Amino acid sequence: MAQQQQAASIAAPGFFGLNLQESSISLSSGFALEAYNCIIDRYGRIGARRGWVPVNATNVDLGSNNIEFMFEVVSAGSTTLISGGNNKLFTGTTTLTTKTVRAADNSGDITYNITGNHWQAAALPYGDGVDAKVHAYLVQAAHAPLIYHELPTSGGSPHAHNSGTFGFVRLGDAGTLPTGYTTSDFKPNCVLAAYGRIWMADIAGDRQTVYFSRLLDGSDFSGGDSGSLSLNAVFPNNDQIVGLAAHNGFLIIFGRNNIAIYGNPIDATELVLADYIPNVGCIARDTIQNTGTDIIFLSDSGVRSLQRVIQEKSLPMRDISKNVRDDLVDNVNSESALQIKAIYYDRDAFYLLALPTTKWVYCFDMRTPLQDGSARATIWTNMEPHAFCVNASKELLIGKAGYVAKYFGHLDNTATYRFKYFTNYFDFDTPTKEKILKQIGMVLIGGSNQEIAIKWGFDYNENYSAVTKKLDTAVAYEYNIGEYNIAEYSDGIVLDKFKSHVGGKGPIMQVGLEAEINGNPLSIQRIDIYIKQGKTV
Numbered sequence: 001m002a003q004q005q006q007a008a009s010i011a012a013p014g015f016f017g018l019n020l021q022e023s024s025i026s027l028s029s030g031f032a033l034e035a036y037n038c039i040i041d042r043y044g045r046i047g048a049r050r051g052w053v054p055v056n057a058t059n060v061d062l063g064s065n066n067i068e069f070m071f072e073v074v075s076a077g078s079t080t081l082i083s084g085g086n087n088k089l090f091t092g093t094t095t096l097t098t099k100t101v102r103a104a105d106n107s108g109d110i111t112y113n114i115t116g117n118h119w120q121a122a123a124l125p126y127g128d129g130v131d132a133k134v135h136a137y138l139v140q141a142a143h144a145p146l147i148y149h150e151l152p153t154s155g156g157s158p159h160a161h162n163s164g165t166f167g168f169v170r171l172g173d174a175g176t177l178p179t180g181y182t183t184s185d186f187k188p189n190c191v192l193a194a195y196g197r198i199w200m201a202d203i204a205g206d207r208q209t210v211y212f213s214r215l216l217d218g219s220d221f222s223g224g225d226s227g228s229l230s231l232n233a234v235f236p237n238n239d240q241i242v243g244l245a246a247h248n249g250f251l252i253i254f255g256r257n258n259i260a261i262y263g264n265p266i267d268a269t270e271l272v273l274a275d276y277i278p279n280v281g282c283i284a285r286d287t288i289q290n291t292g293t294d295i296i297f298l299s300d301s302g303v304r305s306l307q308r309v310i311q312e313k314s315l316p317m318r319d320i321s322k323n324v325r326d327d328l329v330d331n332v333n334s335e336s337a338l339q340i341k342a343i344y345y346d347r348d349a350f351y352l353l354a355l356p357t358t359k360w361v362y363c364f365d366m367r368t369p370l371q372d373g374s375a376r377a378t379i380w381t382n383m384e385p386h387a388f389c390v391n392a393s394k395e396l397l398i399g400k401a402g403y404v405a406k407y408f409g410h411l412d413n414t415a416t417y418r419f420k421y422f423t424n425y426f427d428f429d430t431p432t433k434e435k436i437l438k439q440i441g442m443v444l445i446g447g448s449n450q451e452i453a454i455k456w457g458f459d460y461n462e463n464y465s466a467v468t469k470k471l472d473t474a475v476a477y478e479y480n481i482g483e484y485n486i487a488e489y490s491d492g493i494v495l496d497k498f499k500s501h502v503g504g505k506g507p508i509m510q511v512g513l514e515a516e517i518n519g520n521p522l523s524i525q526r527i528d529i530y531i532k533q534g535k536t537v
Helices: 322-332
Strands: 006-010 031-036 038-040 046-048 052-054 069-075 078-085 088-091 097-099 120-123 136-140 143-150 166-170 188-194 197-203 206-212 227-230 241-247 250-255 258-263 272-278 295-299 302-306 317-319 341-345 350-355 360-365 376-380 388-390 396-400 403-407 417-423 433-447 451-458 465-470 493-501 509-517 522-536
Touching (some): 031 038, 038 376, 052 396, 069 120, 069 136, 069 388, 069 396, 078 396, 120 188, 136 188, 188 241, 206 241, 241 295, 302 322, 322 350, 322 376, 341 388, 417 522, 433 451, 433 509, 493 522, 509 522
Antiparallel strands (some): 006 522, 031 417, 038 046, 046 522, 052 403, 078 088, 120 136, 143 166, 241 250, 250 258, 295 302, 302 317, 341 350, 360 376, 388 396, 396 403, 417 509, 433 493, 451 465, 451 509
16 A cells, blocks of 8 residues: 655744754754744744945945944934944934034044944933933044033033034043043043943943942042942952943943943942852954843853843843854854844844854844743854944844945845755654655745745755746735735735645755745745655665
């Protein structure tokens, strides 16, 4: 008697993201062994990421150099993007305007040599109520801090209610520095605006002190209730401060190998150590991102999550990158910490970690953690971002060579990019039986006539067989569109359900799909695999 076909379905392919840590044969079918240029969408499908488009016209002072810093300032309902590249500062989006550093009274430019683009910025109003004036504070190692605010008319007061244009001045010229410091040696590398103050730290020769401004005056570091917080007695082995964060009414100070959490930061004269976490820290300042309910950061053992339950006095540490940790750590070790960038994009609920040397971006979906607390991970290639910023319009901006860009569409500017997904290895729960592959069925959502390549292989051999398929030109009438959530897409997108006759045999199988993304989205709804069982091997 002829043996009947068996079918196995993967209802949500890749829903659990990449898993490169565990034995691939024992993984759930929801995991992927390859997931490039993918995201996990809000319906739980693995699909193609978006691309990017330039926002600005070219700027001669930037040329083809990378935008490596971006920060948006919001003032009285208007917004201004500050960016940095080619050792220069710019303002604007569609048009980048090169900015100089001015004297405090705006009487002329001063000499200010910019030697890098690894700024960090924070914004805090000067004063309160109707008298508040927007101020942004920029810091970078080996550079005197800058204030971006409304400049006075020539010879005027730097903090008066002015009607001039906005510009940059040195903090030491428009305000006051901590006692004992001058503009030549107060050069912090991290800044935070929180609890009505500006906080600065990581100064050459003074790596264990946090300096804080006067309340509601981020430019005054020597008067009123300004002051400093020393961590000499908290951080062992001369561990240095890497970054600062604020969460749930606490000031969080990240060392490279330790974390200190201080309570009562509003009354900074009464700061008290609330918790201390040894042997875990942050290795890259710009990876510290507040999601609103959590803080994500890069440690020397991968991407971590800081979750606090105040009532229980506990601070469990989630290992966000658990399923890709070894590869991620190897890649991070080849990077300069200054170059590593990250962003949390709440509209799509993902945390992006960009590694410029490997040219990879790790994407961690933060909607719902997996059972072990880790996040669904995919990898983006080709995009090569050098800075991130989420603006007030909830657009994800990306620093590119010569451009401020926007995460948008399904082309990288005008170039295509490759979507690639492969399942884990599976054996139909009969590891000693040979499987004779008959058909592969798929339900896909993509562009009309979009070409895809279905691939399959056996016994861990990456010499895959393949068949190409073009998606339909119209949605098949017999399928319920709402069931597959296709309505979120625009015209020209089709739902296609098909089976392809294939061949080959072996006890262990793997199936994949590749496609060139050329202006249209693509997502995988379901994969069906049809086999007959063969002899015992």
